Amino acid sequence: xxxxxxxxVLYEGIVAGDRVKMGMAFSLIESNKxxxxxxxxRLINACVRAKTKRSLRIGVTGSPGVGKSSVIEKLxxxxxxxxxxxAVLAVDPSSSISGGSILGDKTRMLELSSSPRAFIRxxxxxxxxxxxxxxTREAIAICEAAGYDLILVETVGVGQSEISVYNMTDMFVxxxxxxxxxxxxxxxxxxxxxxxxxVVNKADGERGNLADQSxxxxxxxxxLLAAKTSGWRARVLKHSIEQKDTTTALLDKIAEFWSFIxxxxxxxxxxxxxxxxxxxxxxxxxxxxxxxxxxxxEELKLEELKSEVYRSEISPGTAVDQLIEKIELKIAK
Numbered sequence: 001x002x003x004x005x006x007x008x009v010l011y012e013g014i015v016a017g018d019r020v021k022m023g024m025a026f027s028l029i030e031s032n033k034x035x036x037x038x039x040x041x042r043l044i045n046a047c048v049r050a051k052t053k054r055s056l057r058i059g060v061t062g063s064p065g066v067g068k069s070s071v072i073e074k075l076x077x078x079x080x081x082x083x084x085x086x087a088v089l090a091v092d093p094s095s096s097i098s099g100g101s102i103l104g105d106k107t108r109m110l111e112l113s114s115s116p117r118a119f120i121r122x123x124x125x126x127x128x129x130x131x132x133x134x135x136t137r138e139a140i141a142i143c144e145a146a147g148y149d150l151i152l153v154e155t156v157g158v159g160q161s162e163i164s165v166y167n168m169t170d171m172f173v174x175x176x177x178x179x180x181x182x183x184x185x186x187x188x189x190x191x192x193x194x195x196x197x198x199v200v201n202k203a204d205g206e207r208g209n210l211a212d213q214s215x216x217x218x219x220x221x222x223x224l225l226a227a228k229t230s231g232w233r234a235r236v237l238k239h240s241i242e243q244k245d246t247t248t249a250l251l252d253k254i255a256e257f258w259s260f261i262x263x264x265x266x267x268x269x270x271x272x273x274x275x276x277x278x279x280x281x282x283x284x285x286x287x288x289x290x291x292x293x294x295x296x297x298e299e300l301k302l303e304e305l306k307s308e309v310y311r312s313e314i315s316p317g318t319a320v321d322q323l324i325e326k327i328e329l330k331i332a333k
Contacts, residue, residue, distance in 0.1 A: 006039070007028075007039045007040070007042040007043035007046065009021070010024055010025045010028065010043055011025075011043055011046045011047065011145070013025075014047065014142060014145050014146045015050065015145060015146065015147075017146055017147060019119060022119065022142060022143075022146055023121075025043060025142050026121055026135070026139060026142065028040050028043065029043070029044065029135045029138040029139070029142070030135050040138065043142075044138045044141050044142075046145075047138075047141040047142055047144070047145035048141050048275075050144070050145040052144055052145060052147055053147065053149055054149065054262070054267075055144050055148065055149040055150065055151060056149065056150055056151070056170050056171060056254070056258050056267075057140060057151045057153065057168065057169040057170045057171070058150070058151065058152050058153065058169055058170070058171045058172075058173060058254065059153050059155065059162075059165035059166060059168070059169035059171070059172045059173065060072055060152055060153065060154050060155070060173045060175065061154075061155045061162050061165060061172070061173070061174055061175070061191070062174060062175030062176060062201075063176075063177075064156075065177075066175045066176065066177055066201055066202075067175065067201045067202055067241070068154050068155075068175055069090070069108045069109060069154065070108070070201075070241050071175060071199065071201055071239060071241065071247075071250075072088055072090075072109065072112075072152050072154055073108070073109040073111060073112045074241050074244075074247045075152070075247060075250060075251060075254075076088060076109075076112045076115075076118055076150075076152065077111060077112055077115070078244075078247045078248060078250075078251045079150050079251060080112075080115055080117045080118060082251070084117070084149055084150045085117050085118075085119075085147055085148045085149055085150065086112070086115075086117065086118045086119070086148065086150045086152065087118070087119045087120075087121070087143035087146075087148035087150070087151050087152070088109065088112070088118070088119070088120040088121070088152045088154065089121055089136060089139050089140065089143070089151065089152070089153045089154070090120065090121070090122045090154040091122075091136065091153075091154065091155060091156055119143065119146070119148060121139060136153065136164075136168065137168055137278050140153070140168065151169075153165050153168070153169055162190075162191050162194060163190075163194075166194045167274065167277045168274055168277070168278070170258075170261065170267055170270055170271075171196045171197070171254065171257055171258075172194050172195050172196050172197075173195070173196065173197045173198075173199060173254075174191055174192065174194075174195040174197070174198050174199070175199050175201050176198060176199070176200055176201070176214065176218070177200070177201065177202060177214075178200055178202060178203055178207040178208075178210035178211040178213075178214050179207075179210045179213075179214060192218075192221065192222065192225070192234075193225055195234050196228075196232060196234055196235075196257055197234060197235050197236075197237065197250075197253060197254070197257070198218050198222070198234060198235070198236045198237070199236075199237050199238075199239050199250065200214045200215045200218070200236065200237070200238045200239065201239050201240070202239075202240065203215075203238035203239060203240050203246070204240035204242050204243065211238050212238070215236050215237075215238050218236045219236045222234050222236065230260075230261060230264065230266045231260075231264070232257065232260055232261070235253055237249060237250055237253060291327065294327050294330060294331075295323065295327075302323070305319050305322065305323065306319075
């Protein structure tokens with residue numbers, strides 16, 4: 001079946017809640033074809049300008065094996081009970097060599113994916129820095145235009161993914177395992193500083209005492225950090241997928257955070273910052289593509305210059321200066 005590439009047709013389907021059209025829209029924004037890119041930009045422009053009800057974007061991160069998908073599924077089901085529409089954007093790790101990806105979140109979230117009020121879209125991280133798909137921001141815009149008011153972005157949980165997700169979401173949830181408190185001396189302070197909520201997951205059975213100690217350790221660590229500029233202080237919760245009340249408590253805390261940032265108009269300011277970050281990232285990416293296209297010209301002798309740098313016949317800085325001068329001359333012609 002031929003893919004629909006007309007952005008207006010896709011946009012009308014998205015606003016109407018057509019999940020098939022949403023799937024086509026995702027395929028469009030992930031395409032590298034020049035014609036598709038233009039249509040995708042028109043589509044996303046319409047989605048960004050769409051007047052939809054308020055939404056909360058939540059980044060969920062943590063080390064592999066911490067149980068991110070399981071927590072997201074339980075949280076999504078609880079949110080649906082409260083009449084929310086839930087979208088899950090799960091970025092799967094993929095091979096930097098073949099580009100292959102497991103894309104297994106739909107199979108891991110069987111119960112949530114069967115709900116008509118949920119939409120789950122796995123996408124391969126590919127070679128994108130930080131393990132966050134380059135189209136994740138566009139995916140968020142599509143989901144919001146379709147009326148999903150709770151957007152959960154699950155990261156690979158390695159490298160720079162935490163920073164990438166932090167810059168595109170309203171709330172940052174950091175999942176840890178019981179016993180992680182023993183590692184506080186070597187803790188990644190940057191992640192904890194970004195976290196709005198630290199969740200000690202798998203806090204059940206024999207791990208109950210460990211979970212209590214871990215939660216205590218994280219509370220003590222967070223107490224030493226300054227409050228965020230918003231005034232919100234990160235909370236620490238224990239969670240178990242076997243205990244529904246812990247999921248209820250988790251969603252209650254998320255609702256508390258949502259009310260906090262709305263009442264103080266923090267969310268509106270953060271959205272503006274997110275849009276500017278998005279703009280700057282796209283600008284850098286587009287400029288780099290243009291520069292690479294210019295550098296492919298034979299008259300710039302790029303490969304020859306690279307060989308000189310490799311042999312230490314010229315410094316990298318001098319080589320860059322020479323290239324910039326040649327590019328400027330080429331543009332001026």
